[in-house]
Amino acid sequence: MQPVYLDHQATTPLDERVRDAMRSAGFGNPHSSEHIVGWEAAKKIEKAREQVAALIGADADEVFFTSGATEANNLAILGVRKFMRVSKDRILRTPIEHKSVLAACRALSEEFGFEVSDLPVDRDGRVVLEAINRVVDPRTALISAGLVNSEIGVIQDIAAINSLKGDALFHCDAAQGPAGVNIANLAAHCDMMALSAHKMRGPMGIGALYIARDSQPQIAPILFGGEQQSGMRPGTLPLELCVGMGAACELAASNDAELQRIASVKDAFQKALRNNGVEFNLNGVKDLHLRHPGNFNISIKGTDAKQLLQLLQPKVAASTGSACASGFQEPSYVLMAIGLTEEEASSSIRFSIGATTTKEDAIYAAVEIANALSRLV
Structure with missing residues (x-):
């Protein structure tokens, strides 16, 4: 798969x-x-x-x-x-x-x-x-x-x-x-x-x-x-x-309907995480009209984000932040700039949903994330 x-x-x-x-x-x-x-x-x-x-x-x-x-x-x-x-x-x-x-x-x-x-x-x-x-x-x-x-x-x-x-x-x-x-x-x-x-x-x-x-x-x-x-x-x-x-x-130039579909997939992903017992805080703006419809950057308290991402391989691909910052071990400068603590930033993952993501993908990923978190405890 x-x-x-x-x-x-x-x-x-x-x-x-x-x-x-x-x-x-x-x-x-x-x-x-x-x-x-x-x-x-x-x-x-x-x-x-x-x-x-x-x-x-x-x-x-x-x-x-x-x-x-x-x-x-x-x-x-x-x-x-x-x-x-x-x-x-x-x-x-x-x-x-x-x-x-x-x-x-x-x-x-x-x-x-x-x-x-x-x-x-x-x-x-x-x-x-x-x-x-x-x-x-x-x-x-x-x-x-x-x-x-x-x-x-x-x-x-x-x-x-x-x-x-x-x-x-x-x-x-x-x-x-x-x-x-x-x-x-x-x-x-x-x-x-x-x-x-x-x-x-x-x-x-x-x-x-x-x-x-x-x-x-x-x-x-x-x-x-x-x-x-x-x-x-x-x-x-x-x-x-x-x-x-x-x-x-x-x-x-003609992707308005696609953006609405992406937002609905993100909503399904968020609900699936909650339903599988994953507790998280959304980083950044909460008003969804002011946010990329596919962006879902969350902090999971007490979790080492990099370790979680490794446990998700090869089933789910996500990242701790921008690819331009890969190789840097410090917490995200973006998250720190908006007031997150170093601990909160280090427990944060960016999930970004796009044109090829289905609701089935999102629900499957949520289950795998919950399973991986249970192995981290």
Whole structure:
């Protein structure tokens, strides 16, 4: 029997429709401008760019393909380094951002002299909107806040944050967004936005950065080479991966019914855990309208989460947090930032339900979790 996969916020299985699109992508260098093979490849790249743009309510010339959301976040954040020349040398980001955002901000500080400050969040993980006016000043070059947190699933009010940014640019890591919320008009509420194909049933190794047309002159590239993608992100684009991301975005643009189904599976999972005697506390926001429908991050008092996950192998796949933090032995920095103790954070597991999870899977997993907990006592 295949393991029940409850780690969809780490990566999602490749959808067969996406796989078929990639298989039919054909061959060619989209930058070979002197023959039909290159022209046909370029057409397919542009179609994929349009599909990405349609997902977020942008124009195709505002979408730049990258190797993934990590690169997209780095380009957005390190790309503002020119602001130092005009005495805008402050960066604001929440303490619960993805590692790629935190690390890029740290690089701006250490290598270019920017001051990096926290955008405060409450115990639910939501940005404290009232605090934004207090921390934004004329020196602020960039504000960064993720749409959906990869560990606790909290959904930020991106429109409200954007309305309070002043003259700063606003960057949103939306990698977790397409599989959790409708993002049809998100481009209207940020200057830059990172996306990742493999978080929405697409292939690994491809992502995109949306940069609003008016903001593009202010962003400096971090890679140098040819003039592909207007020089913003040079390098030969991988035809099959771009086509795959375009197909995944088209699926994500019409997944409202799927999100409701995922929420119902999560509800069945929660009830099955209770029915099997598992006592837990939900970490993060309790209002389900403000949370990724498939995210279920819980703490089980007195339990070593890593040991429990090992006991669940090979039957149930879940994680203690974001895959970007794998290899770190410390408790989740996200959970600590929203006020959990080290003991509570160390007893926490993130279960993330997705498009391929059935109610039968959820109930089976709950039984296996209860059985594993009985062996830990």
